[in-house]
Amino acid sequence: MTLPGPLNDFLFGIYPYICLVVLLLGSLIRFDREPYSWKSDSSQVLHNGELKLGSNLFHYGVIVVVLGHFAGFLMPEPLVMWLMSPTQHQLLAMVIGGIAGVIAFIGVSILIHRRLYHRRIRANSRRWDIAIVVMLWLQLALGIATVPLSAQHMDGAMFEQLVAYVQGVVLFHSGNAALVQGVPWVYQLHILLGFTIFLVSPFTRMVHIWSGVGALAYVFRPYQLVRRRGGSGNS
Numbered sequence: 001m002t003l004p005g006p007l008n009d010f011l012f013g014i015y016p017y018i019c020l021v022v023l024l025l026g027s028l029i030r031f032d033r034e035p036y037s038w039k040s041d042s043s044q045v046l047h048n049g050e051l052k053l054g055s056n057l058f059h060y061g062v063i064v065v066v067l068g069h070f071a072g073f074l075m076p077e078p079l080v081m082w083l084m085s086p087t088q089h090q091l092l093a094m095v096i097g098g099i100a101g102v103i104a105f106i107g108v109s110i111l112i113h114r115r116l117y118h119r120r121i122r123a124n125s126r127r128w129d130i131a132i133v134v135m136l137w138l139q140l141a142l143g144i145a146t147v148p149l150s151a152q153h154m155d156g157a158m159f160e161q162l163v164a165y166v167q168g169v170v171l172f173h174s175g176n177a178a179l180v181q182g183v184p185w186v187y188q189l190h191i192l193l194g195f196t197i198f199l200v201s202p203f204t205r206m207v208h209i210w211s212g213v214g215a216l217a218y219v220f221r222p223y224q225l226v227r228r229r230g231g232s233g234n235s
């Protein structure tokens with residue numbers, strides 16, 4: 001969709017940075033000032049049903065999609081070109097992201113059904129608990145809708161243009177917004193909603209994702225030193 005120039009510049013050139021700043025500063029401030037609210041807010045104690053299936057499908061799917069976005073969009077261009085052609089790059093995103101996206105979509109649909117139609121969970125849900133799952137549902141639906149669109153031009157040219165846009169945001173390229181001017185609205189809306197999810201995350205249970213990533217630090221933790229009380233040596 002072709003947007004008026006200044007609107008396109010704001011939405012794709014400035015808005016992403018507003019969202020990223022709120023995400024980083026907002027998360028830091030919340031961690032510092034509201035440490036006891038920093039949690040995934042498990043609802044298992046209220047109702048176990050549908051949780052295992054919905055949450056597992058959603059989390060396995062969405063983690064593959066998010067890791068795929070990081071690897072596929074942020075890998076340096078020369079490295080990608082050395083590994084594969086633009087067509088293969090696009091095909092990889094479509095197939096792996098598409099399958100994982102559908103799995104996550106089924107999972108989040110189950111979670112939404114559980115949250116809206118189970119009385120105790122509904123009564124214990126804040127407005128943001130409902131809003132965030134609906135936003136993720138819509139984001140996955142838009143993402144999946146890009147797959148048949150992308151299949152219509154398998155030369156990989158538009159895909160590489162979108163990759164260049166995402167890298168341009170990360171690398172602070174000026175005039176970057178022009179890269180998404182005129183691409184189909186499904187991609188534009190997906191990108192905008194993606195950044196909006198970043199924007200609202202510090203105010204929701206989404207902060208638990210930082211902890212999920214932070215848990216990786218366990219792999220690199222130093223050995224535990226255990227001293228026997230009153231003993232001389234280490235054991």
Ligand code: HEM
Nearest residue numbers: 040041042043044055062063066111115132133209212213
């Ligand atoms: C990084 C690893 C992650 C871990 C360890 C993790 C863990 C959890 C846990 C323990 C819950 C609570 C489930 C329950 O009700 O008992 C939860 C819920 C949730 N997670 Fe994650 N999560 C991770 C990544 C993600 C990602 C990447 C997203 C989205 C992009 C996400 C979105 C959600 C949402 C929306 C809920 C609430 C679902 C509902 O309405 O019941 N999580 N997560």
Ligand code: HEM
Nearest residue numbers: 093094097098101139140143144146150159162191194195
């Ligand atoms: C600012 C954040 C995001 C940006 C810039 C972004 C960008 C994109 C783009 C450009 C595509 C099309 C790729 C193609 O042409 O094949 C895409 C696809 C997709 N996106 Fe996102 N996205 C973001 C966040 C998310 C999130 C949070 C989710 C999941 C909740 C998601 C789920 C998907 C899915 C399922 C697809 C289709 C399969 C694929 O190509 O990976 N995206 N995304």
